[in-house]
Structure formats: structure tokens, C-alpha cells
Amino acid sequence: MGGRSRAHWVATGLGVLGLLLAALGAVMMVMVPSLIKQQVLKNVRIDPNSLSFSMWKEIPVPFYLSVYFFHVSNPDEILKGEKPQVEERGPYVYREFRHKTNITFNPNDTVSFVEFRSFQFQPDKSKGSENDYIVLPNVLVLGAAVMMENQPMSLKLFLTLALTTMGQRAFMNRTVGEIMWGYEDPFVNLISKYYPDMFPIKGKFGLFAGMNNSYSGVFTVFTGVQNFSRIHLVDKWNGLTKVNYWRSDQCNMINGTSGQMWAPFMTPKYSLEFYSPDACRSMKLVYHESRVFEGIPTYRFVAPKTLFANGSVYPPNEGFCPCLESGIQNVSSCRSGAPLFLSHPHFYNADPTLSEAVLGLRPDPKEHSLFLDVHPVTGIPMNCSVKLQLSLYMKSVKGIGQTGKIQPVVLPLLWFGQSGAMQGEPLRTFYTQLVLMPTVLHYAQYVLLALGGLLLLVPVIFLIRSQEKCYLFWSGSKKGSQDKEAIQAYSESLMSPAAKGTVLQEAKL
Incomplete structure (x- = not known):
């Protein structure tokens, strides 16, 4: 009896434990998704107490700027009207540093800041040095x-004379460092004298001169503390709710975020929209596929084919015109009127006539497409590679002798890729707190539900087995008494005399 009593209490205890575990599992099924959502909302908003604030303030991801130049192989032949031939040189890689300053929280649930950028050349990652000479069109x-x-015509002849006096030619042979960060030029001094607001840097001209040791303008974005539905969206840029570079209100709108974080809890139906001061416009990327980056699930977003399409192919882009072939965007309106165009490298996703007009171009979707890999639960980018090309529209202009017989062409100057991937301690912290723990x-x-269910089976099985033993005991006792009665009756029949008329049969051997 003592052993059975102990087994009874053990089975009861395991049953109670199973009930508790199952109840805890059921409560977790209801509460955990809500807790995870609350933690994500708390940690992705722009708040000094949030987990992501330090990442937002000073991006821990190492960003690199890789620049590829299109060295012109036949400048003299181009001046005679022949097709341009280019040779890609590079990459020339720079470490990009970004940090936000003048962070000011406003009463309307927004925060204002400026982002400082600087670049340092990385010889070990580059294919060449900043002293390499490149032949490019003289922009x-x-x-x-x-x-x-x-x-x-009189003004054009005067310009021809001035350019000749200053020794200016249609093509120039300068170092990578000069092309990137600027060089002294008498023509720049002349233009700055009569048009002082044309160039941001006086006395120097460089394709990236305005980017190094510079600020990206004053961004004002929503923090998400009071109204989560607008988290990270840009409210104003340099005090403006829209720009005035383009010919339609839709193209002038400042949409999306500042390009560093997006709203959490994404689905494949979402798109990534951000405002780029360098492109002077808002851009939208679309969902492409689900991926995994260093154990972290991500959504990959890519540029749609309509990003740089002209108005005839994609009517909403009509405001970015005047346009040439589809696949390149005229940015002259935000580049002091210079006939510059933005596109994907090698005119990828553009009208084929553009790449066919220049020898040496080979558009490749693997090499020249851009992407962003974003963790959909938090909206934080894990891996990105943004690639863009800058080109110059050039042609022979009657009255300006330096242009020779140049046939109209959009000639690529360079393309660059800005890339970065989360790694090291920030990646481990992110994975542990926002991926591993929720998982x-x-x-x-x-597991608690399954274990609780198994433990609940213990008292049930114990009860069933106990009932079986009781049944066998009682059925065994009843059968034993019936056998005894049968044996006793048989014995009594043997002891009594045979009835009259009964024939005793002889046993046969």
C-alpha cells in the first residue's frame, strides 16, 4: 500500500506540473507576440533610451565608397566625330564616416539633425592610387x-577665345584625387567671378568636392515616440516639405525616410522609399526576394526598371524631364544647369542605344544593380549596395571651337557604389536581442505546451492502470470461488451410490 500511495502522489504532482507548463505555454502564445512587438516598437524609435538610438546617431556599419572611372581611350578621334571608346578603371575605394550632429528633439514628435560625412582613401582595397591619371571629358x-x-554667336566666340587663352580643351588628363576632390582651374575662377553661386567651392572643381567633410542638409524626421505610424519619415529637409528642382509636384515631393532606417513589421507588399539629397529626389525600391544575412532573415529590395525611365515609358517621371532615352535622369536642374545624367552603371536597365553608342560598356545585372537587405521585423538595413553612374551629355556646338565634330552622346564619367554590411559586436548584439531571443x-x-501535455498523460495513465488492476483482482476472486464450488459438487457425486437403472460402463484401455 505504501508504494502505491507514493506512486499516486508522484503521478498527481507530475500532472499538476504538466498543467502549469501547458498553461504557461498557452499564456506565452497569447502574450509573446505582443511582448516582442512592444520591445521592437520601444527599441526602433528615435529615443535616447532605445536600443537602436546609438546606431542611428553614429552608424556602426563600416561604409565604403568604391569609384570606377571611364578612361577615354580615343579623345582625338571623338573630336573628329568617331564613336567614343572607354576603359573602366578602378575601384578606388574610400572609407566613409558618418555621424549626426546638432540633434534637436522638437515638440511635434520630430527630431532635427545634420549628418557630417568624410572620406579616407583605402589603398589596400583599391586597384590603383589617387595619383593615377585618367582621361575624361572636361565637364x-x-x-x-x-x-x-x-x-x-558673339558670346560663343568670346567663350572660345577665353577657353583658348586659358588653355582649356575638350578632354583633360588629371589624377584621381584631382577629379574626385577638386583642382585649381582658371575657368572656375572666371565663372565664379561673374556667377558666384554656380559652384559650392570657390577656386576648385571636383566631381565629389562637395561631399567630403560636408553636411547632407538639415533633416527633420518623425521619432515614432508619440505617433508610431510615421516613424522615420521625413517631415522636412532644409526646412522644405518639397523641393523645386522638377516640373511636377509629384516629382518634387520629399517622400519616405532619410535612407537609414524604415518602419518595422514589413511584408513583401512594402516598398522602401527615401529622399536622397545627392540625387535631388525621392527614390523607391521594391521587394525582390527573402534572404538570410549572417543568420538574420532579410527582405531584399531593388530598384524597379522605372526608376530612371523617361516620361514616355513611365508617365509619372515626366516631371523629371526634359529627357533623352529612357533609363537616364537629367539632373541638370540641381547641378547648376550642367548637362549631367544619373543612371545605373553601364546604362543597365536603360535604352540599349545608350550603351551601344559607347564602346567598352557591358551592362551586367549582377555587377550593376543596386539592393538593400533589410530585417523586416525592425526595418534596420543589414547589407546594402547602392550603385549609380554619372554621365555627361556632350556634342559639337557651332561657334565653340573646343567641341570639334563631337557627335551627340551621353558619355559616362564614372560610376560609384556605396556599400555597407553590419558586422562585429553590433551584429552580435542585434542578433542576440532582436533575432535569437524572440526565436x-x-x-x-x-515546447512548454508539448511537455505539459506529456506530463498530463502521467496521472491519466496511472489511473487507467490502477483501474485495470482492480478489475483483474475482483474478476480473479469471483472465478476462484466458482471453481471451488464445482470441485466440491463433483466430489459429492462420486461419494453417493449410483441411481437404480444406471449402467456402469467399463473403461476401455
Whole structure:
């Protein structure tokens, strides 16, 4: 009896434990998703107490700027009217540093800041040095020629004389460092004298001169503390709710975020929209596929084919015109009127006539497409590679001798890729707190339910087995008494005399 009593209490205890575990698992199934959502909302908003605030303030991801130049192999032949031939040189890689300053929280649930950027050359990652010489179109000369095409002939002849006096030619041979960060040029001094607001840097001209040791303008974005539905969206840029570079309100709108974080809890139906001061416009990327980056699930977003399409192919882009072939965007309106165009590298996703007009271009979706890999639960980018090309529209302009017989062409100057991937301690912290722990909690609820269910079976099985033993005991006792009665009756029949008339049969051997 003592052993059975102990087994009874053990089975009861395991049953109670199973009930508690199952109840805990059920409560977790209801509460865990809500807790995870609350933690994500708390930690992705722009708040000094949030987990992501330090990442937002000073991006821990190492960003790199890789620049590829299109060295012109036949400048003399181009001046005679032949097709341009280019050779890609690079990459010339720079470490990009970003940090936010003048952070000011406003009463309307927004925060204002400026982001400082600087670049340092990385010789070990580059294929060449900043002292390499590259032959490129002289943007100042050929750009000015196109800009003055419709001016009086006398003015164009004066420009030709001035350029000749200063030794300016249609093509230049300068170092990578000069092309990137600027060089002294008498023509720049002349233009700055009469048009002081044309160039941001006086006395120097460089394609990236305005980016190094510079600020990206004053962004004002929503923090998400009071109204989560607008988290990270840009409210104003430099005090403006829209720009005035383009010909339609839709194209001038400042949409999306500042390009560093997006709203959490994404689905494949979402798109990534952000405002780029360098492109002077808002851009939208679309969902492409689900991926995994260093154990972290991500959504990959890519540029749609309509990003740089012209108005005839994609009517909403009509406001970015005047346009040429589809696949390149005219950015002259935000580049002091210079005939510059933005596109994907090698005119990828553009009208084939553009790449066919220049020898040496090979558009490749693997090499020249851009993407962002974003963790959909938090909206934080894990891995990105944004690739863009800058090109110059050039042609022979009557009255400006430096342009020779150049046939109209959009000639690529360079393309660059800005890339970065989360790694090291920030990646481990992110994975542990925002991926591993939620995953553990998610599976723990099912483990508790399963274990609780198994433990609940213990008292049930014990009860069933106990009932079986009782049944066998009682049925065994009843059968034993019936046998005894039968044996006793048989014995009594043997002891009594045979009835009259009964024939005793002889046993046969």
C-alpha cells in the first residue's frame, strides 16, 4: 500500500506540473507576440533610451565608397566625330564616416539633425592610387558649350577665345584625387567671378568636392515616440516639405525616410522609399526576394526598371524631364544647369542605344544593380549596395571651337557604389536581442505546451492502470470461488451410490 500511495502522489504532482507548463505555454502564445512587438516598437524609435538610438546617431556599419572611372581611350578621334571608346578603371575605394550632429528633439514628435560625412582613401582595397591619371571629358568646357548652345554667336566666340587663352580643351588628363576632390582651374575662377553661386567651392572643381567633410542638409524626421505610424519619415529637409528642382509636384515631393532606417513589421507588399539629397529626389525600391544575412532573415529590395525611365515609358517621371532615352535622369536642374545624367552603371536597365553608342560598356545585372537587405521585423538595413553612374551629355556646338565634330552622346564619367554590411559586436548584439531571443521565446511556448501535455498523460495513465488492476483482482476472486464450488459438487457425486437403472460402463484401455 505504501508504494502505491507514493506512486499516486508522484503521478498527481507530475500532472499538476504538466498543467502549469501547458498553461504557461498557452499564456506565452497569447502574450509573446505582443511582448516582442512592444520591445521592437520601444527599441526602433528615435529615443535616447532605445536600443537602436546609438546606431542611428553614429552608424556602426563600416561604409565604403568604391569609384570606377571611364578612361577615354580615343579623345582625338571623338573630336573628329568617331564613336567614343572607354576603359573602366578602378575601384578606388574610400572609407566613409558618418555621424549626426546638432540633434534637436522638437515638440511635434520630430527630431532635427545634420549628418557630417568624410572620406579616407583605402589603398589596400583599391586597384590603383589617387595619383593615377585618367582621361575624361572636361565637364567645365563641354558642359558650358551645351549650356550656351542657344546663346548669341558673339558670346560663343568670346567663350572660345577665353577657353583658348586659358588653355582649356575638350578632354583633360588629371589624377584621381584631382577629379574626385577638386583642382585649381582658371575657368572656375572666371565663372565664379561673374556667377558666384554656380559652384559650392570657390577656386576648385571636383566631381565629389562637395561631399567630403560636408553636411547632407538639415533633416527633420518623425521619432515614432508619440505617433508610431510615421516613424522615420521625413517631415522636412532644409526646412522644405518639397523641393523645386522638377516640373511636377509629384516629382518634387520629399517622400519616405532619410535612407537609414524604415518602419518595422514589413511584408513583401512594402516598398522602401527615401529622399536622397545627392540625387535631388525621392527614390523607391521594391521587394525582390527573402534572404538570410549572417543568420538574420532579410527582405531584399531593388530598384524597379522605372526608376530612371523617361516620361514616355513611365508617365509619372515626366516631371523629371526634359529627357533623352529612357533609363537616364537629367539632373541638370540641381547641378547648376550642367548637362549631367544619373543612371545605373553601364546604362543597365536603360535604352540599349545608350550603351551601344559607347564602346567598352557591358551592362551586367549582377555587377550593376543596386539592393538593400533589410530585417523586416525592425526595418534596420543589414547589407546594402547602392550603385549609380554619372554621365555627361556632350556634342559639337557651332561657334565653340573646343567641341570639334563631337557627335551627340551621353558619355559616362564614372560610376560609384556605396556599400555597407553590419558586422562585429553590433551584429552580435542585434542578433542576440532582436533575432535569437524572440526565436527562443517563439519555440519555448510550443515546447512548454508539448511537455505539459506529456506530463498530463502521467496521472491519466496511472489511473487507467490502477483501474485495470482492480478489475483483474475482483474478476480473479469471483472465478476462484466458482471453481471451488464445482470441485466440491463433483466430489459429492462420486461419494453417493449410483441411481437404480444406471449402467456402469467399463473403461476401455
